[in-house]
Amino acid sequence: MLWTEKYRPTSLSEVVGNGKQKKDIENWVSKWKEGIPQKPLLLVGPAGIGKTTLAHLIASNFSEFVELNASDKRSYDIIMNTVGESATTRSFFGDDYKLIILDEVDGIHGNDDRGGARAIGQIIAKSQHPLIMIANDFYSKRIATIKTKAEVIKMQKVHTNSINAFLKRIAKSEEIQADPVAIKDLAKQSNGDLRSAINTFQAVADGNETFGSEDLEKVSKKDDRSTIFDSVRTVLKSKTPSKVKKAMFIEEDPTLVMEYIAENIPREYEKKNEIKKAYENISKSDIYFGRARRTRNYGYWKYASDFMSIGVSLSKKDTYKKFTKLTSPTSFSIMGKTRGKRNLRDKIAEKISEKMHVSNSVAISMFPYFEIMFENDEEAYDIADFLELDDDEIKRFRKKKIPKKVIKAKEAEKIKNREDKKKIEIEKGIFIKPRQEVKIAEPVKEKVEVIEEEKVDEKPKKSDGDNAQKSLFNF
Numbered sequence: 001m002l003w004t005e006k007y008r009p010t011s012l013s014e015v016v017g018n019g020k021q022k023k024d025i026e027n028w029v030s031k032w033k034e035g036i037p038q039k040p041l042l043l044v045g046p047a048g049i050g051k052t053t054l055a056h057l058i059a060s061n062f063s064e065f066v067e068l069n070a071s072d073k074r075s076y077d078i079i080m081n082t083v084g085e086s087a088t089t090r091s092f093f094g095d096d097y098k099l100i101i102l103d104e105v106d107g108i109h110g111n112d113d114r115g116g117a118r119a120i121g122q123i124i125a126k127s128q129h130p131l132i133m134i135a136n137d138f139y140s141k142r143i144a145t146i147k148t149k150a151e152v153i154k155m156q157k158v159h160t161n162s163i164n165a166f167l168k169r170i171a172k173s174e175e176i177q178a179d180p181v182a183i184k185d186l187a188k189q190s191n192g193d194l195r196s197a198i199n200t201f202q203a204v205a206d207g208n209e210t211f212g213s214e215d216l217e218k219v220s221k222k223d224d225r226s227t228i229f230d231s232v233r234t235v236l237k238s239k240t241p242s243k244v245k246k247a248m249f250i251e252e253d254p255t256l257v258m259e260y261i262a263e264n265i266p267r268e269y270e271k272k273n274e275i276k277k278a279y280e281n282i283s284k285s286d287i288y289f290g291r292a293r294r295t296r297n298y299g300y301w302k303y304a305s306d307f308m309s310i311g312v313s314l315s316k317k318d319t320y321k322k323f324t325k326l327t328s329p330t331s332f333s334i335m336g337k338t339r340g341k342r343n344l345r346d347k348i349a350e351k352i353s354e355k356m357h358v359s360n361s362v363a364i365s366m367f368p369y370f371e372i373m374f375e376n377d378e379e380a381y382d383i384a385d386f387l388e389l390d391d392d393e394i395k396r397f398r399k400k401k402i403p404k405k406v407i408k409a410k411e412a413e414k415i416k417n418r419e420d421k422k423k424i425e426i427e428k429g430i431f432i433k434p435r436q437e438v439k440i441a442e443p444v445k446e447k448v449e450v451i452e453e454e455k456v457d458e459k460p461k462k463s464d465g466d467n468a469q470k471s472l473f474n475f
Protein backbone atom coordinates (compact mmCIF):
# COMPACT_ATOMS: atom_id res chain seq x y z
CA MET A 1 0.00 0.00 0.00
CA LEU A 2 1.17 3.49 -0.72
CA TRP A 3 2.27 5.34 2.35
CA THR A 4 0.63 8.56 1.18
CA GLU A 5 -2.62 6.58 1.38
CA LYS A 6 -1.79 4.72 4.57
CA TYR A 7 -0.85 7.89 6.40
CA ARG A 8 -3.37 10.16 4.81
CA PRO A 9 -4.94 12.43 7.40
CA THR A 10 -8.35 11.27 8.52
CA SER A 11 -9.20 14.51 10.26
CA LEU A 12 -8.35 18.16 9.82
CA SER A 13 -6.13 18.10 12.88
CA GLU A 14 -3.90 15.51 11.22
CA VAL A 15 -3.23 17.77 8.27
CA VAL A 16 0.08 19.36 9.12
CA GLY A 17 0.92 23.00 8.53
CA ASN A 18 -1.25 25.85 7.28
CA GLY A 19 -2.93 26.35 10.67
CA LYS A 20 -4.51 29.70 9.88
CA GLN A 21 -5.78 28.47 6.52
CA LYS A 22 -7.34 25.41 8.14
CA LYS A 23 -9.19 27.67 10.59
CA ASP A 24 -10.54 29.78 7.72
CA ILE A 25 -11.77 26.66 5.95
CA GLU A 26 -13.41 25.38 9.14
CA ASN A 27 -15.22 28.70 9.56
CA TRP A 28 -16.42 28.51 5.99
CA VAL A 29 -17.82 25.02 6.66
CA SER A 30 -19.57 26.05 9.87
CA LYS A 31 -21.22 28.99 8.14
CA TRP A 32 -22.66 26.67 5.51
CA LYS A 33 -23.81 24.32 8.22
CA GLU A 34 -25.61 27.18 9.88
CA GLY A 35 -27.39 27.67 6.59
CA ILE A 36 -25.49 30.79 5.60
CA PRO A 37 -24.26 30.49 1.99
CA GLN A 38 -20.66 31.46 1.45
CA LYS A 39 -18.56 32.55 -1.49
CA PRO A 40 -16.74 29.64 -3.15
CA LEU A 41 -13.34 28.77 -1.76
CA LEU A 42 -10.24 28.84 -3.91
CA LEU A 43 -7.35 26.89 -2.40
CA VAL A 44 -4.11 27.86 -4.09
CA GLY A 45 -0.68 26.51 -3.32
CA PRO A 46 2.20 24.31 -4.43
CA ALA A 47 1.97 20.57 -5.04
CA GLY A 48 1.81 17.92 -2.35
CA ILE A 49 0.82 20.08 0.60
CA GLY A 50 -2.64 18.67 1.25
CA LYS A 51 -5.07 20.80 -0.77
CA THR A 52 -7.03 17.90 -2.23
CA THR A 53 -6.80 16.07 1.09
CA LEU A 54 -8.35 19.05 2.87
CA ALA A 55 -11.18 19.29 0.38
CA HIS A 56 -11.94 15.59 0.84
CA LEU A 57 -11.92 15.90 4.62
CA ILE A 58 -14.35 18.78 4.49
CA ALA A 59 -16.64 16.76 2.24
CA SER A 60 -17.73 14.60 5.17
CA ASN A 61 -19.57 17.62 6.50
CA PHE A 62 -21.93 17.64 3.56
CA SER A 63 -24.54 15.19 2.42
CA GLU A 64 -22.72 14.39 -0.80
CA PHE A 65 -19.81 15.58 -2.84
CA VAL A 66 -18.70 15.53 -6.45
CA GLU A 67 -15.09 15.96 -7.35
CA LEU A 68 -14.21 16.98 -10.86
CA ASN A 69 -11.28 18.12 -12.85
CA ALA A 70 -11.75 21.62 -14.16
CA SER A 71 -9.64 21.08 -17.23
CA ASP A 72 -11.85 18.25 -18.35
CA LYS A 73 -14.56 19.91 -20.39
CA ARG A 74 -16.98 17.15 -19.56
CA SER A 75 -16.82 18.19 -15.92
CA TYR A 76 -19.34 20.92 -16.45
CA ASP A 77 -21.88 18.57 -17.98
CA ILE A 78 -21.29 16.21 -15.10
CA ILE A 79 -21.81 18.98 -12.58
CA MET A 80 -25.06 19.86 -14.23
CA ASN A 81 -26.12 16.22 -14.45
CA THR A 82 -25.12 15.05 -11.02
CA VAL A 83 -25.87 18.17 -9.08
CA GLY A 84 -28.46 18.88 -11.71
CA GLU A 85 -31.22 21.19 -10.85
CA SER A 86 -30.04 21.30 -7.33
CA ALA A 87 -26.95 23.12 -8.40
CA THR A 88 -29.13 26.12 -8.73
CA THR A 89 -32.05 25.27 -6.50
CA ARG A 90 -31.93 23.81 -3.12
CA SER A 91 -34.55 22.23 -0.96
CA PHE A 92 -35.33 24.20 2.14
CA PHE A 93 -35.50 21.08 4.23
CA GLY A 94 -32.65 19.16 5.71
CA ASP A 95 -28.94 19.42 5.44
CA ASP A 96 -28.66 18.53 1.80
CA TYR A 97 -25.83 20.67 0.59
CA LYS A 98 -23.72 19.00 -2.01
CA LEU A 99 -20.09 19.93 -2.04
CA ILE A 100 -18.58 20.48 -5.46
CA ILE A 101 -14.82 20.14 -5.68
CA LEU A 102 -13.23 21.44 -8.84
CA ASP A 103 -9.56 20.55 -8.97
CA GLU A 104 -6.89 22.09 -11.22
CA VAL A 105 -8.86 25.19 -12.15
CA ASP A 106 -5.67 26.81 -13.39
CA GLY A 107 -5.78 24.29 -16.21
CA ILE A 108 -9.03 25.49 -17.75
CA HIS A 109 -9.16 26.88 -21.24
CA GLY A 110 -10.48 30.39 -20.99
CA ASN A 111 -11.56 30.83 -24.57
CA ASP A 112 -13.50 27.60 -24.80
CA ASP A 113 -17.19 28.36 -24.85
CA ARG A 114 -18.36 24.98 -23.81
CA GLY A 115 -16.27 24.60 -20.75
CA GLY A 116 -13.69 26.68 -19.08
CA ALA A 117 -13.78 29.90 -17.24
CA ARG A 118 -17.22 30.86 -18.44
CA ALA A 119 -18.79 27.68 -17.17
CA ILE A 120 -17.10 28.09 -13.83
CA GLY A 121 -18.36 31.65 -13.76
CA GLN A 122 -21.87 30.37 -14.26
CA ILE A 123 -21.57 27.76 -11.59
CA ILE A 124 -20.24 30.34 -9.18
CA ALA A 125 -23.05 32.74 -10.02
CA LYS A 126 -25.87 30.25 -9.92
CA SER A 127 -24.93 27.44 -7.62
CA GLN A 128 -26.40 27.49 -4.17
CA HIS A 129 -24.08 24.72 -3.15
CA PRO A 130 -20.70 24.93 -1.54
CA LEU A 131 -17.91 24.97 -4.10
CA ILE A 132 -14.22 24.44 -3.49
CA MET A 133 -11.80 25.15 -6.30
CA ILE A 134 -8.16 24.14 -6.24
CA ALA A 135 -5.20 25.52 -8.17
CA ASN A 136 -1.41 25.47 -8.03
CA ASP A 137 -0.49 28.71 -9.65
CA PHE A 138 -1.73 31.81 -7.90
CA TYR A 139 -0.59 34.01 -10.77
CA SER A 140 -2.16 31.99 -13.55
CA LYS A 141 -4.19 34.23 -15.84
CA ARG A 142 -6.77 31.53 -16.02
CA ILE A 143 -7.89 32.06 -12.47
CA ALA A 144 -7.78 35.86 -12.55
CA THR A 145 -11.56 36.24 -12.70
CA ILE A 146 -12.25 33.35 -10.37
CA LYS A 147 -10.00 34.97 -7.77
CA THR A 148 -12.26 38.00 -7.64
CA LYS A 149 -15.34 35.89 -7.07
CA ALA A 150 -13.98 33.50 -4.49
CA GLU A 151 -12.54 33.55 -1.03
CA VAL A 152 -8.90 32.89 -1.80
CA ILE A 153 -7.00 30.72 0.68
CA LYS A 154 -3.31 30.86 -0.09
CA MET A 155 -1.69 27.69 1.16
CA GLN A 156 1.99 27.49 1.98
CA LYS A 157 4.64 24.82 1.61
CA VAL A 158 4.81 22.46 4.57
CA HIS A 159 7.60 23.47 6.95
CA THR A 160 10.71 21.29 6.96
CA ASN A 161 10.28 20.60 10.69
CA SER A 162 6.73 19.36 10.15
CA ILE A 163 7.85 17.11 7.31
CA ASN A 164 10.67 15.87 9.51
CA ALA A 165 8.23 14.98 12.32
CA PHE A 166 5.82 13.32 9.89
CA LEU A 167 8.56 11.10 8.44
CA LYS A 168 9.72 10.14 11.93
CA ARG A 169 6.21 9.07 12.78
CA ILE A 170 6.08 6.87 9.69
CA ALA A 171 9.50 5.39 10.50
CA LYS A 172 8.28 4.49 13.98
CA SER A 173 5.10 2.94 12.75
CA GLU A 174 6.95 0.96 10.05
CA GLU A 175 9.57 -0.10 12.61
CA ILE A 176 12.42 1.37 10.62
CA GLN A 177 15.55 2.44 12.47
CA ALA A 178 16.02 5.76 10.76
CA ASP A 179 19.05 7.97 11.05
CA PRO A 180 17.69 11.36 12.17
CA VAL A 181 20.20 13.18 9.99
CA ALA A 182 19.04 11.33 6.88
CA ILE A 183 15.39 12.00 7.75
CA LYS A 184 16.16 15.68 8.20
CA ASP A 185 17.98 15.77 4.87
CA LEU A 186 15.07 14.15 3.10
CA ALA A 187 12.70 16.64 4.73
CA LYS A 188 14.84 19.53 3.51
CA GLN A 189 15.22 18.15 0.02
CA SER A 190 11.51 17.75 -0.48
CA ASN A 191 11.18 21.52 -0.38
CA GLY A 192 7.83 21.73 1.36
CA ASP A 193 6.22 18.97 -0.68
CA LEU A 194 5.07 16.42 1.89
CA ARG A 195 3.74 14.01 -0.71
CA SER A 196 7.06 13.77 -2.47
CA ALA A 197 8.85 13.36 0.89
CA ILE A 198 6.58 10.43 1.80
CA ASN A 199 6.86 8.86 -1.66
CA THR A 200 10.64 9.14 -1.67
CA PHE A 201 10.83 7.70 1.83
CA GLN A 202 8.73 4.72 0.81
CA ALA A 203 10.70 4.21 -2.39
CA VAL A 204 13.92 3.69 -0.48
CA ALA A 205 12.90 2.49 2.98
CA ASP A 206 9.82 0.30 2.57
CA GLY A 207 10.55 -3.21 3.82
CA ASN A 208 13.95 -2.26 5.23
CA GLU A 209 14.95 -2.28 8.86
CA THR A 210 17.11 0.79 8.61
CA PHE A 211 17.27 4.06 6.74
CA GLY A 212 20.43 6.10 6.45
CA SER A 213 22.15 8.69 4.31
CA GLU A 214 23.40 6.03 1.87
CA ASP A 215 19.78 5.15 1.11
CA LEU A 216 18.90 8.74 0.58
CA GLU A 217 21.80 9.15 -1.82
CA LYS A 218 20.13 6.65 -4.08
CA VAL A 219 17.33 9.02 -4.83
CA SER A 220 18.79 12.42 -4.13
CA LYS A 221 20.22 14.80 -6.67
CA LYS A 222 22.50 12.25 -8.30
CA ASP A 223 19.57 10.10 -9.21
CA ASP A 224 16.48 11.87 -10.32
CA ARG A 225 14.21 8.91 -9.96
CA SER A 226 11.93 10.73 -7.54
CA THR A 227 11.63 13.65 -9.92
CA ILE A 228 11.10 11.43 -12.89
CA PHE A 229 8.31 9.64 -11.04
CA ASP A 230 6.74 12.96 -10.13
CA SER A 231 6.73 13.91 -13.80
CA VAL A 232 5.33 10.58 -14.91
CA ARG A 233 2.63 10.78 -12.25
CA THR A 234 1.62 14.24 -13.45
CA VAL A 235 1.39 13.06 -17.06
CA LEU A 236 -0.79 10.11 -16.09
CA LYS A 237 -2.90 11.82 -13.45
CA SER A 238 -3.49 15.24 -14.90
CA LYS A 239 -5.34 16.52 -17.92
CA THR A 240 -4.04 20.06 -17.56
CA PRO A 241 -1.67 20.82 -20.44
CA SER A 242 0.15 23.61 -18.61
CA LYS A 243 0.77 21.40 -15.61
CA VAL A 244 1.87 18.48 -17.74
CA LYS A 245 4.16 20.67 -19.76
CA LYS A 246 5.78 22.01 -16.63
CA ALA A 247 6.35 18.49 -15.38
CA MET A 248 8.63 17.92 -18.36
CA PHE A 249 11.15 20.47 -17.12
CA ILE A 250 13.38 17.97 -15.44
CA GLU A 251 17.04 17.38 -15.59
CA GLU A 252 16.73 14.07 -17.34
CA ASP A 253 17.40 12.41 -20.62
CA PRO A 254 14.02 12.92 -22.35
CA THR A 255 14.10 9.52 -24.01
CA LEU A 256 14.41 7.98 -20.56
CA VAL A 257 11.40 9.99 -19.39
CA MET A 258 9.54 8.62 -22.40
CA GLU A 259 10.46 5.09 -21.38
CA TYR A 260 9.17 5.71 -17.86
CA ILE A 261 5.88 7.07 -19.17
CA ALA A 262 5.50 4.17 -21.59
CA GLU A 263 6.16 1.67 -18.84
CA ASN A 264 3.50 3.08 -16.57
CA ILE A 265 0.65 3.82 -18.99
CA PRO A 266 -1.12 0.47 -18.47
CA ARG A 267 -0.70 0.74 -14.72
CA GLU A 268 -2.76 3.90 -14.58
CA TYR A 269 -5.04 3.73 -17.61
CA GLU A 270 -7.64 0.99 -17.62
CA LYS A 271 -9.63 1.48 -20.80
CA LYS A 272 -8.29 -0.25 -23.88
CA ASN A 273 -8.82 2.67 -26.23
CA GLU A 274 -7.07 5.04 -23.85
CA ILE A 275 -4.08 2.75 -23.57
CA LYS A 276 -3.99 2.43 -27.34
CA LYS A 277 -4.18 6.19 -27.84
CA ALA A 278 -1.49 6.77 -25.24
CA TYR A 279 0.87 4.34 -26.95
CA GLU A 280 0.18 5.96 -30.30
CA ASN A 281 1.41 9.18 -28.75
CA ILE A 282 4.48 7.44 -27.37
CA SER A 283 5.21 6.07 -30.78
CA LYS A 284 4.90 9.53 -32.37
CA SER A 285 7.21 10.87 -29.73
CA ASP A 286 9.69 8.12 -30.50
CA ILE A 287 9.52 8.97 -34.20
CA TYR A 288 10.35 12.61 -33.49
CA PHE A 289 13.23 11.69 -31.21
CA GLY A 290 14.54 9.54 -34.05
CA ARG A 291 14.04 12.32 -36.56
CA ALA A 292 15.89 14.75 -34.30
CA ARG A 293 18.72 12.30 -33.97
CA ARG A 294 18.96 11.66 -37.70
CA THR A 295 18.61 15.21 -38.93
CA ARG A 296 20.37 16.72 -35.93
CA ASN A 297 17.53 19.19 -35.83
CA TYR A 298 16.63 19.43 -32.19
CA GLY A 299 13.54 21.46 -32.95
CA TYR A 300 11.88 18.07 -33.25
CA TRP A 301 12.42 17.46 -29.56
CA LYS A 302 9.63 19.85 -28.74
CA TYR A 303 7.18 17.71 -30.70
CA ALA A 304 8.53 14.54 -29.16
CA SER A 305 8.10 16.02 -25.73
CA ASP A 306 4.55 17.24 -26.39
CA PHE A 307 3.42 13.84 -27.66
CA MET A 308 4.76 11.92 -24.71
CA SER A 309 3.43 14.40 -22.17
CA ILE A 310 0.34 16.30 -23.30
CA GLY A 311 -0.56 13.62 -25.86
CA VAL A 312 -0.45 10.82 -23.32
CA SER A 313 -2.19 12.89 -20.64
CA LEU A 314 -5.09 13.70 -22.93
CA SER A 315 -5.46 10.11 -24.09
CA LYS A 316 -7.65 9.44 -21.09
CA LYS A 317 -11.24 10.60 -20.96
CA ASP A 318 -11.31 11.12 -17.24
CA THR A 319 -8.69 11.13 -14.57
CA TYR A 320 -8.59 8.00 -12.43
CA LYS A 321 -9.35 8.39 -8.77
CA LYS A 322 -6.97 5.73 -7.63
CA PHE A 323 -3.43 5.34 -6.46
CA THR A 324 -1.01 3.65 -8.75
CA LYS A 325 2.42 2.49 -7.79
CA LEU A 326 4.71 3.47 -10.61
CA THR A 327 7.68 1.41 -11.63
CA SER A 328 10.90 1.92 -13.53
CA PRO A 329 11.12 0.63 -17.08
CA THR A 330 12.06 -3.03 -16.94
CA SER A 331 15.28 -2.58 -18.84
CA PHE A 332 16.28 0.17 -16.47
CA SER A 333 15.65 -1.80 -13.28
CA ILE A 334 17.58 -4.79 -14.55
CA MET A 335 20.45 -2.48 -15.31
CA GLY A 336 20.12 -0.98 -11.84
CA LYS A 337 20.31 -4.36 -10.19
CA THR A 338 23.43 -5.52 -11.96
CA ARG A 339 25.25 -2.26 -11.62
CA GLY A 340 24.69 -1.69 -7.96
CA LYS A 341 23.69 1.49 -6.28
CA ARG A 342 24.79 4.12 -8.74
CA ASN A 343 23.17 3.86 -12.05
CA LEU A 344 24.73 3.76 -15.43
CA ARG A 345 23.72 7.24 -16.39
CA ASP A 346 25.56 8.81 -13.49
CA LYS A 347 28.69 6.80 -14.13
CA ILE A 348 28.84 7.93 -17.73
CA ALA A 349 27.99 11.50 -16.80
CA GLU A 350 30.83 11.53 -14.31
CA LYS A 351 33.29 10.30 -16.89
CA ILE A 352 32.18 12.92 -19.36
CA SER A 353 32.27 15.70 -16.82
CA GLU A 354 35.74 14.72 -15.70
CA LYS A 355 37.19 14.52 -19.18
CA MET A 356 35.33 17.39 -20.73
CA HIS A 357 35.13 19.68 -17.72
CA VAL A 358 31.38 20.11 -17.74
CA SER A 359 28.83 19.59 -14.99
CA ASN A 360 27.02 16.27 -14.66
CA SER A 361 23.78 17.77 -15.86
CA VAL A 362 25.38 19.25 -18.94
CA ALA A 363 26.95 15.86 -19.52
CA ILE A 364 23.53 14.21 -19.37
CA SER A 365 22.11 16.76 -21.76
CA MET A 366 24.82 15.76 -24.22
CA PHE A 367 23.68 12.14 -24.34
CA PRO A 368 21.56 12.57 -27.47
CA TYR A 369 24.53 14.01 -29.33
CA PHE A 370 26.60 11.07 -28.22
CA GLU A 371 23.93 8.76 -29.59
CA ILE A 372 24.40 10.37 -32.98
CA MET A 373 28.16 10.24 -32.85
CA PHE A 374 28.09 6.65 -31.69
CA GLU A 375 26.28 5.62 -34.87
CA ASN A 376 29.63 5.70 -36.63
CA ASP A 377 31.82 2.75 -35.60
CA GLU A 378 35.09 4.62 -35.72
CA GLU A 379 33.76 7.65 -33.95
CA ALA A 380 32.19 5.42 -31.33
CA TYR A 381 35.54 3.78 -30.69
CA ASP A 382 37.36 7.10 -30.41
CA ILE A 383 34.88 8.61 -27.97
CA ALA A 384 34.61 5.45 -25.90
CA ASP A 385 38.37 5.26 -25.77
CA PHE A 386 38.73 8.89 -24.80
CA LEU A 387 36.09 8.64 -22.09
CA GLU A 388 37.27 5.19 -21.03
CA LEU A 389 33.77 3.77 -21.32
CA ASP A 390 33.22 0.11 -20.68
CA ASP A 391 30.98 -2.15 -22.77
CA ASP A 392 27.81 -1.50 -20.74
CA GLU A 393 28.37 2.21 -20.97
CA ILE A 394 28.92 2.03 -24.71
CA LYS A 395 25.65 0.14 -24.94
CA ARG A 396 23.90 3.18 -23.56
CA PHE A 397 24.65 4.99 -26.81
CA ARG A 398 24.52 2.22 -29.37
CA LYS A 399 22.88 -1.17 -29.36
CA LYS A 400 25.40 -2.89 -31.61
CA LYS A 401 28.84 -3.67 -30.30
CA ILE A 402 31.69 -1.88 -31.98
CA PRO A 403 32.87 -4.43 -34.60
CA LYS A 404 36.02 -6.31 -33.65
CA LYS A 405 37.51 -5.36 -36.99
CA VAL A 406 37.20 -1.66 -36.16
CA ILE A 407 38.63 -2.14 -32.68
CA LYS A 408 41.63 -4.04 -34.06
CA ALA A 409 42.31 -1.48 -36.74
CA LYS A 410 41.95 1.37 -34.26
CA GLU A 411 44.25 -0.27 -31.75
CA ALA A 412 46.85 -0.94 -34.40
CA GLU A 413 46.54 2.67 -35.47
CA LYS A 414 47.03 3.79 -31.89
CA ILE A 415 50.16 1.74 -31.45
CA LYS A 416 51.50 2.99 -34.73
CA ASN A 417 50.80 6.57 -33.75
CA ARG A 418 52.59 6.10 -30.49
CA GLU A 419 55.57 4.57 -32.19
CA ASP A 420 55.70 7.29 -34.81
CA LYS A 421 55.51 9.88 -32.10
CA LYS A 422 58.20 8.18 -30.12
CA LYS A 423 60.40 8.02 -33.16
CA ILE A 424 59.98 11.68 -33.89
CA GLU A 425 60.62 12.56 -30.28
CA ILE A 426 63.71 10.47 -30.17
CA GLU A 427 64.89 11.98 -33.41
CA LYS A 428 64.33 15.44 -32.08
CA GLY A 429 65.87 14.50 -28.79
CA ILE A 430 62.76 15.25 -26.85
CA PHE A 431 61.62 12.73 -24.35
CA ILE A 432 58.28 12.98 -22.65
CA LYS A 433 58.27 11.00 -19.49
CA PRO A 434 55.18 9.08 -18.50
CA ARG A 435 53.59 11.73 -16.31
CA GLN A 436 53.83 14.33 -19.01
CA GLU A 437 57.00 15.90 -17.67
CA VAL A 438 58.94 17.35 -20.55
CA LYS A 439 62.62 17.10 -20.40
CA ILE A 440 65.31 17.88 -22.92
CA ALA A 441 67.33 14.79 -23.37
CA GLU A 442 71.02 14.42 -23.75
CA PRO A 443 72.45 12.19 -26.43
CA VAL A 444 69.96 10.16 -28.37
CA LYS A 445 71.65 6.87 -27.67
CA GLU A 446 71.39 7.23 -23.94
CA LYS A 447 67.80 8.30 -24.31
CA VAL A 448 66.79 4.97 -25.75
CA GLU A 449 68.40 3.25 -22.84
CA VAL A 450 66.44 5.35 -20.39
CA ILE A 451 63.21 4.22 -21.97
CA GLU A 452 64.25 0.62 -21.82
CA GLU A 453 65.24 0.94 -18.18
CA GLU A 454 62.01 2.55 -17.21
CA LYS A 455 59.98 -0.09 -18.94
CA VAL A 456 61.71 -2.77 -16.93
CA ASP A 457 61.55 -0.76 -13.74
CA GLU A 458 58.01 0.28 -13.80
CA LYS A 459 56.24 -2.93 -14.65
CA PRO A 460 56.84 -4.91 -11.46
CA LYS A 461 56.17 -1.89 -9.24
CA LYS A 462 52.59 -1.49 -10.40
CA SER A 463 50.09 -4.02 -9.24
CA ASP A 464 47.91 -3.33 -12.23
CA GLY A 465 49.75 -4.31 -15.37
CA ASP A 466 47.31 -2.40 -17.50
CA ASN A 467 48.06 0.82 -15.75
CA ALA A 468 51.76 0.42 -16.12
CA GLN A 469 51.24 -0.16 -19.78
CA LYS A 470 49.07 2.86 -20.08
CA SER A 471 51.44 5.22 -18.36
CA LEU A 472 54.29 4.01 -20.46
CA PHE A 473 52.35 4.57 -23.61
CA ASN A 474 51.14 7.89 -22.45
CA PHE A 475 53.23 9.90 -24.80
Ligand SMILES: Nc1ncnc2c1ncn2[C@@H]1O[C@H](COP(=O)(O)OP(=O)(O)OP(=O)(O)O)[C@@H](O)[C@H]1O
Nearest residue numbers: 004007008015016047048049050051052053194195
Ligand atom coordinates in the same frame (compact mmCIF):
# COMPACT_ATOMS: atom_id res chain seq x y z
N1 LIG B 1 -0.43 18.83 5.02
C1 LIG B 1 -0.42 17.50 4.97
N2 LIG B 1 -0.61 16.77 6.07
C2 LIG B 1 -0.59 15.43 6.02
N3 LIG B 1 -0.41 14.72 4.89
C3 LIG B 1 -0.21 15.39 3.75
C4 LIG B 1 -0.21 16.83 3.73
N4 LIG B 1 0.01 17.23 2.48
C5 LIG B 1 0.14 16.12 1.73
N5 LIG B 1 0.02 15.02 2.48
C6 LIG B 1 0.16 13.64 2.00
O1 LIG B 1 0.35 13.71 0.59
C7 LIG B 1 -0.72 13.14 -0.12
C8 LIG B 1 -1.09 14.02 -1.28
O2 LIG B 1 -1.57 15.28 -0.85
P1 LIG B 1 -2.65 16.11 -1.70
O3 LIG B 1 -3.13 15.29 -2.83
O4 LIG B 1 -3.66 16.62 -0.79
O5 LIG B 1 -1.73 17.27 -2.23
P2 LIG B 1 -2.17 18.52 -3.12
O6 LIG B 1 -1.78 19.74 -2.36
O7 LIG B 1 -3.57 18.40 -3.54
O8 LIG B 1 -1.19 18.39 -4.36
P3 LIG B 1 -1.46 18.75 -5.95
O9 LIG B 1 -1.36 20.24 -6.05
O10 LIG B 1 -0.33 18.09 -6.66
O11 LIG B 1 -2.79 18.23 -6.31
C9 LIG B 1 -1.83 12.94 0.92
O12 LIG B 1 -2.57 11.78 0.63
C10 LIG B 1 -1.07 12.81 2.21
O13 LIG B 1 -0.66 11.48 2.40
Ligand SMILES: [Mg+2]
Nearest residue numbers: 051052053103
Ligand atom coordinates in the same frame (compact mmCIF):
# COMPACT_ATOMS: atom_id res chain seq x y z
MG1 LIG C 1 -4.47 18.00 -5.43
